[in-house]
Amino acid sequence: MLETLLLPDLREMIESSDERGLHEFCEAFYPGVTANILSHLTPEEISKVLNKCHVSRKAEILPFLPIAMQVDIVEHMDRNDLSRLIEEMAADDRVDLLEQMEPEHVENLLPLIAQAERRDIRKLLSYPDESAGSIMTTDYASLPKNITVKEAIAKLRLQAPNRETIYYIYIIDEERHLLGFVSLRNLILANPDARLADIMQRDMISVKVDDDQEDVAHVINRYDFIAIPVVDQDNRLVGIVTHDDAVDVLHYEAQEDQELLVGVQPLEENYLSEPIFTLARKRGFWLIVLLVAAVFTAKVFQYFHDTVEQGAAITLIDRILMFLPLVLACGGNAGSQSAALVISYLSTLDREVKKFTVRDFWKIMGREVLVGGMIGMTLSTIAFVLSYWLLGLVAPPIVVSGTVFIVIMISTSVGALLPIIFHHYDFDPALMSTPLIAAMMDMIGVVVLFNMARLMG
Numbered sequence: 446m447l448e449t450l451l452l453p454d455l456r457e458m459i460e461s462s463d464e465r466g467l468h469e470f471c472e473a474f475y476p477g478v479t480a481n482i483l484s485h486l487t488p489e490e491i492s493k494v495l496n497k498c499h500v501s502r503k504a505e506i507l508p509f510l511p512i513a514m515q516v517d518i519v520e521h522m523d524r525n526d527l528s529r530l531i532e533e534m535a536a537d538d539r540v541d542l543l544e545q546m547e548p549e550h551v552e553n554l555l556p557l558i559a560q561a562e563r564r565d566i567r568k569l570l571s572y573p574d575e576s577a578g579s580i581m582t583t584d585y586a587s588l589p590k591n592i593t594v595k596e597a598i599a600k601l602r603l604q605a606p607n608r609e610t611i612y613y614i615y616i617i618d619e620e621r622h623l624l625g626f627v628s629l630r631n632l633i634l635a636n637p638d639a640r641l642a643d644i645m646q647r648d649m650i651s652v653k654v655d656d657d658q659e660d661v662a663h664v665i666n667r668y669d670f671i672a673i674p675v676v677d678q679d680n681r682l683v684g685i686v687t688h689d690d691a692v693d694v695l696h697y698e699a700q701e702d703q704e705l706l707v708g709v710q711p712l713e714e715n716y717l718s719e720p721i722f723t724l725a726r727k728r729g730f731w732l733i734v735l736l737v738a739a740v741f742t743a744k745v746f747q748y749f750h751d752t753v754e755q756g757a758a759i760t761l762i763d764r765i766l767m768f769l770p771l772v773l774a775c776g777g778n779a780g781s782q783s784a785a786l787v788i789s790y791l792s793t794l795d796r797e798v799k800k801f802t803v804r805d806f807w808k809i810m811g812r813e814v815l816v817g818g819m820i821g822m823t824l825s826t827i828a829f830v831l832s833y834w835l836l837g838l839v840a841p842p843i844v845v846s847g848t849v850f851i852v853i854m855i856s857t858s859v860g861a862l863l864p865i866i867f868h869h870y871d872f873d874p875a876l877m878s879t880p881l882i883a884a885m886m887d888m889i890g891v892v893v894l895f896n897m898a899r900l901m902g
Contacts, residue, residue, distance in 0.1 A: 451482055459490055464497050471498030471506065480509030488517035500526075504533035508541070516545050528557035531566075535609055537582040537690060540569040569684075577661045578654040580694065581675045581684035584609040588641060590616045590624055595637040597627075612671050615682055616645045623674055623682045625649060651676050654683055659698050662691040702792065705875035741888055765898060768832060768845045769891070775824055776852040776890045777883030783813055783860030784882045788874045791864060801868060809861055817857030825850035844897045851893050856886045 451470075458466040471479060471494065483491045483506070491510070495503045495518070507515055507530070519527055519542065531539050531554070543551050543566065555563050565583055572578025586608045588597050597614070605611050614632060616624045625645035627635075635644050651674045652661045665673050665688055672685045701711040710727035787809060794801055829846035836842065860882050864874035 452485055455482070455494070456490070459493050467494050467497035470494065471502050476505040477509045479506050484510055484514065488514060489521065492518050492521045500529050501533050504530055508534065508538040512541060512545050515542050519546070524554060524557060528554060531558055532562050535582055536565055536569060536584050537580060540566060543570065572654065575658045576654065577652050577656045577658060577675050577686060578684070580658050580690045581686045582609050583684045585615060585685040586611045586613070587615045587617050587682065589618070590640070590642040590645065592641060593637065594632060594635045594639050594641070594644070597632060597641055610672055610687060615674055616641055617682050621681045623651060623676050623680055626674070649674070652686070653678070658694050661686050662694040665691040666695065702788070702873070702875040705873065765841045765844050765894065769894065771828065772845070772848050772852055772894055773887045773890045775849050776856040776886035779817070779820065779853045780856035780860035780882040780886045781879035783857045784864055784879060787861045787864045791868050791874050806865060809865070810858065813857045813861045814854070817854045821850040821853035824853060840901050844894070844901050848890070848894045848897050852886065852890045855889055859885065
């Protein structure tokens with residue numbers, strides 16, 4: 446690995462304050478590679494390295510570091526140095542950093558920043574979290590429609606150094622209404638005397654500034670865009686969301702769903718960076734919910750045990766209690782499988798910008814009934830053989846195998862149904878986590894088992 450080879454030399458340069466060597470290190474690699482190497486150092490060591498490179502290069506390297514590490518680094522910087530760094534950073538990157546800093550620190554810092562950048566920062570900070578506005582950048586290329594291709598290329602040369610991407614050039618009027626766009630490729634290939642109004646694409650896809658960031662990321666992913674324009678309610682261009690920010694959003698949302706599926710509130714930082722108390726609180730919340738669910742299961746168990754008829758039924762119950770863990774495991778596992786598969790399917794629909802239809806609902810429920818029936822028949826047969834082998838009687842194996850079949854049928858249907866209901870009401874389907882489904886199936890399993898014993902008793 447590159448960092449393994451370079452870190453000893455880099456630490457030696459830091460200890461000896463080798464300004465020339467540290468400057469050459471910052472300039473030698475792609476900013477992302479440099480940041481990856483620096484991430485193995487402490488924030489104090491990283492600050493010493495970055496202090497030896499030009500502020501524009503520092504602004505390119507810093508966004509590739511984890512956001513928590515960025516905050517630690519800038520806390521050691523002089524206010525004037527930090528204000529110059531903020532001015533050099535891309536609009537979306539600096540807002541991401543400022544959002545994680547203490548509000549008082551940000552307010553003290555803003556007066557030192559140039560007025561244009563300060564106004565842009567305040568505007569971007571005003572958008573709701575997890576909206577298109579919160580992840581967009583205002584560093585986009587735009588041109589009027591009534592100029593020639595030759596004039597457009599000349600103007601674009603002046604804009605390019607300060608723009609995040611110039612592959613899409615957005616055509617706007619004097620009030621910044623979005624009229625269309627032209628790609629850099631088409632601009633270069635066009636007749637130099639042609640007007641932009643004649644070659645621009647008018648039929649284009651845009652998103653609203655208050656759209657959910659996940660929906661925006663799915664649109665970019667669906668159409669393989671490099672960037673997508675963001676407009677306000679009056680169709681005025683206010684920014685663009687680039688593909689790299691869309692990738693970050695999709696990664697964050699996938700990680701959030703994965704955490705919800707195992708019953709953990711989403712983490713703000715990575716596992717090792719999250720404070721112990723916060724980690725315990727976010728994991729403990731769902732464990733408390735599951736504990737309460739288990740109490741209800743115990744209550745159901747107590748009710749049936751106290752109210753079941755005495756005699757043959759109670760004897761039968763005593764015989765089959767040893768199979769209760771088997772029944773509960775079958776139901777919980779089958780329901781969790783169904784929930785996980787349906788949640789995965791629903792997320793695929795979101796990525797492809799497709800609507801969930803009534804036909805999809807009946808198709809899913811029909812498949813789960815058929816699959817549940819096939820799995821239920823197989824497992825109930827195995828359960829009958831095992832319980833007959835252990836008890837040598839007919840009644841207990843019938844109760845156990847019948848319960849396994851019914852519980853699996855119910856659990857596969859419920860496991861598929863609950864995420865669909867949450868999706869319909871615009872809740873995250875991943876909230877129907879596999880531990881929660883398993884806890885619900887435990888309660889249903891106890892009810893079915895005791896009722897089967899009552900019928901056979």
